[in-house]
Amino acid sequence: MRVLDPATAAYLARRGGSVVRMLVHVWAENLVTEEVEGLGLWNGAQTQDFTIRGAARTYHRAAGMIRLEEIVAQPGTDSAMTTLTLTPIDAAVRSMMAGYNLRFAPVEVHRALFWPESGDLVAEPVRLFKGWIDSAPTTLPELNEQPEVKVSLTSAARALTRTLAFKKSDTSLSLARSGDRFRKYTDVGAVQVPWGQERVGS
Numbered sequence: 772m773r774v775l776d777p778a779t780a781a782y783l784a785r786r787g788g789s790v791v792r793m794l795v796h797v798w799a800e801n802l803v804t805e806e807v808e809g810l811g812l813w814n815g816a817q818t819q820d821f822t823i824r825g826a827a828r829t830y831h832r833a834a835g836m837i838r839l840e841e842i843v844a845q846p847g848t849d850s851a852m853t854t855l856t857l858t859p860i861d862a863a864v865r866s867m868m869a870g871y872n873l874r875f876a877p878v879e880v881h882r883a884l885f886w887p888e889s890g891d892l893v894a895e896p897v898r899l900f901k902g903w904i905d906s907a908p909t910t911l912p913e914l915n916e917q918p919e920v921k922v923s924l925t926s927a928a929r930a931l932t933r934t935l936a937f938k939k940s941d942t943s944l945s946l947a948r949s950g951d952r953f954r955k956y957t958d959v960g961a962v963q964v965p966w967g968q969e970r971v972g973s
Contacts, residue, residue: 778894781909782884790885792839793906794821794830795855797878797904800891808866813837813883821896831863839880839900852927853900855880859911859920868920878924886899902926930941 775783782789794813801808811830814818814837820827838856857864867873881896905925 773897775897779848779884779897780793782886782893788887790887791888792883792885793839794881794883795878796823796828796830796881797835797867797871797873797876799867799873799904802870802872808871810871810917812863814882817894821881821883821892823879823896823898833863834858834861850900851904853924855922855924857920857922858918860918864920865911868908873904873922876904878902878904880924900924900926 792813792815793812795899796809796811798809800806809828811821811828812833813830813860815830815832818829818831820829822828840853840855842896857868859865859868878900879898880900881898883896884893885891886893897936902925911920
């Protein structure tokens with residue numbers, strides 16, 4: 772069961788209107804620089820910075836953006852899927868879709884609550900989803916064509932479907948623990964070692 776902070780619990784328990792916004796943050800490879808960059812989109816009124824777990828993130832306003840299918844929390848190790856719908860006519864959305872490799876990019880979805888009277892943020896946004904982008908369109912429709920694009924997301928449980936070889940590869944260990952090169956030479960299998968005989972040539 773999710774434990775809410777006191778400010779959020781009081782906000783949800785009160786009577787009156789609510790202002791709810793969705794925040795989507797992706798870490799994807801820039802197709803020009805080949806560097807991984809953080810990209811934030813949200814359906815608020817303007818570009819805004821939010822602090823998530825002590826780190827500041829910038830979320831760009833995406834008009835008509837975010838429609839997310841219901842996220843069902845359930846016990847077990849099944850990989851949950853959901854679909855994010857974006858409006859391709861928005862400049863921020865087109866920039867993300869056209870300028871970055873989104874395939875298997877890590878993604879997080881947060882919910883932000885605001886006081887209707889003042890517009891102030893109630894508390895730090897709550898994470899609703901963590902996982903990867905499973906599939907996304909590789910080309911964008913023309914501005915006068917398809918009014919929306921759909922991005923399929925898969926939950927972090929997808930990591931449990933990795934093969935044992937991938938989990939123990941030199942690359943995965945290096946990413947998980949900086950400087951861990953225990954399996955650096957595991958793919959070297961053609962080395963001949965002489966046993967009980969003189970090596971000829973060297």
